[in-house]
Amino acid sequence: MDNQRTIRPDPAACLARLREISKTFIQPGGLETQVLHNVSLDINEGDFIALTGGSGSGKSTLLYIIGLLEQASGGLYHLMERDVSAMNDDEASAARNRLIGFVFQSFFLIPYASALENVLLSGTYTNTPEKELRLRAEALLEQVGLSDRIHFIPARLSGGQQQRVALARALLNKPAMLLADEPTGQLDTATSRSIMDLLTAINADGTTIVMVTHNPEVADRAARRITVRDGRLHTPDGQRSRPEEAA
Amino acid sequence: MSLRQWKRIAGQSLMAVAAYWTYSLFIIGAIGLGIASLTLILACMRGAEIRAGELAAKFGPTSINVIGGNLVEQAVALRPMTLTWADMRMIRDTLPGVERVSELLTRNNVQVRGGQNRHTADTLAGTGAHHGLSWGWFPALGRDFSEEDIDQARNVCLLGTSTAEKLFGSANPLGEVVLVNDIPLTVVGVLTRQGLSSGEGDFDDRVTVPISTMIRRFNLSRQYLTQLRVSFPSTYGPEKIETAREQLRLLLRRSHHLAPHATDDFLSVTMNDIMQFVNVVKGGIVIFLGSVAAVAVLAGGVAQANLFRLSIAERNMEIGLKKALGANHKAIFSQFLLEALILGAGGAVFGLLLGGGCALLLNSFSILPISLSPGIFVAALGLAGCIAGAFSLRPARLAAELSPVTALKGAA
Numbered sequence: 001m002d003n004q005r006t007i008r009p010d011p012a013a014c015l016a017r018l019r020e021i022s023k024t025f026i027q028p029g030g031l032e033t034q035v036l037h038n039v040s041l042d043i044n045e046g047d048f049i050a051l052t053g054g055s056g057s058g059k060s061t062l063l064y065i066i067g068l069l070e071q072a073s074g075g076l077y078h079l080m081e082r083d084v085s086a087m088n089d090d091e092a093s094a095a096r097n098r099l100i101g102f103v104f105q106s107f108f109l110i111p112y113a114s115a116l117e118n119v120l121l122s123g124t125y126t127n128t129p130e131k132e133l134r135l136r137a138e139a140l141l142e143q144v145g146l147s148d149r150i151h152f153i154p155a156r157l158s159g160g161q162q163q164r165v166a167l168a169r170a171l172l173n174k175p176a177m178l179l180a181d182e183p184t185g186q187l188d189t190a191t192s193r194s195i196m197d198l199l200t201a202i203n204a205d206g207t208t209i210v211m212v213t214h215n216p217e218v219a220d221r222a223a224r225r226i227t228v229r230d231g232r233l234h235t236p237d238g239q240r241s242r243p244e245e246a247a
Numbered sequence: 248m249s250l251r252q253w254k255r256i257a258g259q260s261l262m263a264v265a266a267y268w269t270y271s272l273f274i275i276g277a278i279g280l281g282i283a284s285l286t287l288i289l290a291c292m293r294g295a296e297i298r299a300g301e302l303a304a305k306f307g308p309t310s311i312n313v314i315g316g317n318l319v320e321q322a323v324a325l326r327p328m329t330l331t332w333a334d335m336r337m338i339r340d341t342l343p344g345v346e347r348v349s350e351l352l353t354r355n356n357v358q359v360r361g362g363q364n365r366h367t368a369d370t371l372a373g374t375g376a377h378h379g380l381s382w383g384w385f386p387a388l389g390r391d392f393s394e395e396d397i398d399q400a401r402n403v404c405l406l407g408t409s410t411a412e413k414l415f416g417s418a419n420p421l422g423e424v425v426l427v428n429d430i431p432l433t434v435v436g437v438l439t440r441q442g443l444s445s446g447e448g449d450f451d452d453r454v455t456v457p458i459s460t461m462i463r464r465f466n467l468s469r470q471y472l473t474q475l476r477v478s479f480p481s482t483y484g485p486e487k488i489e490t491a492r493e494q495l496r497l498l499l500r501r502s503h504h505l506a507p508h509a510t511d512d513f514l515s516v517t518m519n520d521i522m523q524f525v526n527v528v529k530g531g532i533v534i535f536l537g538s539v540a541a542v543a544v545l546a547g548g549v550a551q552a553n554l555f556r557l558s559i560a561e562r563n564m565e566i567g568l569k570k571a572l573g574a575n576h577k578a579i580f581s582q583f584l585l586e587a588l589i590l591g592a593g594g595a596v597f598g599l600l601l602g603g604g605c606a607l608l609l610n611s612f613s614i615l616p617i618s619l620s621p622g623i624f625v626a627a628l629g630l631a632g633c634i635a636g637a638f639s640l641r642p643a644r645l646a647a648e649l650s651p652v653t654a655l656k657g658a659a
């Protein structure tokens with residue numbers, strides 16, 4: 001019994017369970033491209049996963065499926081024990097709002113809004129009172145080292161600072177899972193390192209992180225490294241990813 | 248969505264309207280122009296309606312004007328004199344209910360000199376005593392004709408305001424002598440401004456003299472009259488006036504010895520006729536101006552829809568991001584619809600100011616009578632809201648349905 005538990009993680013601790021997930025894009029001409037092939041993956045509470053792989057291998061697509069921004073074409077996906085394919089737009093939106101935080105390579109900050117307003121944007125679709133949101137946003141901006149720039153618009157912030165704002169925005173609703181698509185892709189080595197320090201700290205505080213990256217040094221900071229090759233998952237030593245190990 | 252979320256979304260709509268101010272200005276401009284033309288048109292129509300009412304009131308609801316000649320079969324210029332003093336006396340003495348019968352003799356285009364000026368007045372009119380009471384047209388300055396003026400055929404006159412201005416400018420013409428066809432007349436009064444004109448010219452460009460003076464000094468017929476005005480008690484309703492008109496018609500036909508199938512050699516006009524004529528004209532104006540306004544408003548709506556779509560295309564990142572942050576269909580849709588309504592309200596305000604401004608300008612140059620009522624403001628606001636809403640439903644829905652990944656990839 002105990003033995004089995006260590007192999008097969010406790011369901012309560014498994015945030016996201018993907019089984020035989022496939023994704024096929026149908027282009028306007030009718031041409032079909034299968035981007036993901038039978039991907040199975042368990043994301044457990046506290047995980048820090050780095051997805052690496054060549055360009056076009058399907059990393060972002062997988063991340064977006066995990067983040068409910070894209071729907072899988074086949075397979076099963078349970079997010080916190082809920083079947084994602086049965087969710088309607090409202091439920092999926094609510095799940096994104098409450099459970100998931102996103103960080104993107106190109107930051108995606110609203111150009112005409114201040115750092116604080118950008119962070120608060122995540123709170124728009126919650127019922128958390130304004131005051132509490134504001135306290136949290138200020139605390140997060142302080143945590144990412146920007147307390148002296150909360151009223152700056154993005155154009156007046158450096159790339160690294162913009163990504164910190166995006167990070168604070170992703171954390172505002174205390175998500176269970178932080179999904180980052182090449183968060184350091186546009187940053188220099190030193191700045192990347194400081195962002196990774198932040199991510200490591202956030203992970204240490206209990207937030208699960210799934211991160212896509214090209215950079216081996218960045219990937220090394222993650223506890224689990226998974227390589228995506230032609231839409232299939234591989235562990236670094238050539239073995240298959242965990243759920244299939246257990247099978 | 249909760250009230251709290253609505254408030255936040257509304258706040259973001261306002262922020263976006265301000266941030267994308269170039270689009271906002273164009274959209275407000277497009278809607279505003281539509282609303283402005285509509286405001287102006289409504290104001291003109293209201294003005295025309297009020298003017299028609301004034302005209303009818305001026306005419307008097309319980310009077311019948313009888314004009315000599317067969318207007319249907321003869322050109323206006325050839326109108327023969329068919330009404331006689333005998334007709335007038337007969338109507339006064341035999342038509343039931345008659346309160347007053349007033350006579351009028353006119354002549355067009357007379358030479359007037361006065362105050363060192365020379366002017367051809369549109370009309371020379373001869374009337375009985377009490378011009379004000381008889382024609383509902385009182386002197387604004389000076390006095391009315393008295394019984395003695397008529398009995399003694401005095402050389403006095405009342406000037407229309409246009410004539411008075413032409414001759415004396417802003418100086419007071421009372422007591423001055425004017426020469427009409429070399430006959431000297433003392434100005435005893437200036438009539439109120441009518442602001443009307445007909446085929447025979449400006450109503451206010453006239454010299455009015457006692458009818459006896461007109462006949463004697465200007466060698467006009469002692470037998471015929473141009474027009475008669477038959478007044479009934481103010482308690483008479485429209486039906487009673489119609490009955491009286493019919494009686495009057497039969498009376499005149501008999502006295503003119505018209506054969507049973509001959510057309511009338513006179514025309515009777517009541518306030519009702521004027522109102523009906525105005526309504527027909529107004530109906531035409533409403534259809535014409537209404538379609539102009541509809542096109543303007545529609546053009547505004549289409550312009551807004553296109554501008555809105557452009558603006559949304561530019562804001563793909565914002566849409567994708569908000570979806571990633573947990574905005575559902577409804578939240579995105581509402582935000583864009585709210586933006587459209589804010590812009591619509593802006594357009595309404597701009598349009599009202601522009602349209603109202605133009606209306607006041609037209610009014611101040613007395614090009615068109617204008618009336619701006621609160622109803623117009625409410626209508627414009629409602630209409631702008633409807634256009635803005637209707638034409639942005641589709642763009643807003645497209646925004647809401649945008650796939651977040653596509654939106655974000657397009658923006659990266």
Ligand SMILES: Nc1ncnc2c1ncn2[C@@H]1O[C@H](COP(=O)(O)OP(=O)(O)OP(=O)(O)O)[C@@H](O)[C@H]1O
Pocket residue numbers: 025026027033035053054055056057058059060061062
């Ligand atoms: N909407 C789409 N329609 C068709 N094909 C798509 C679509 N989105 C992605 N693809 C294809 O899917 C494949 C995987 O794309 P994905 O963005 O997941 O790659 P990636 O691993 O993130 O690459 P990169 O490292 O360059 O970001 C690519 O070949 C891409 O062309």
Ligand SMILES: [Mg+2]
Pocket residue numbers: 059060061181
């Ligand atoms: Mg990618």
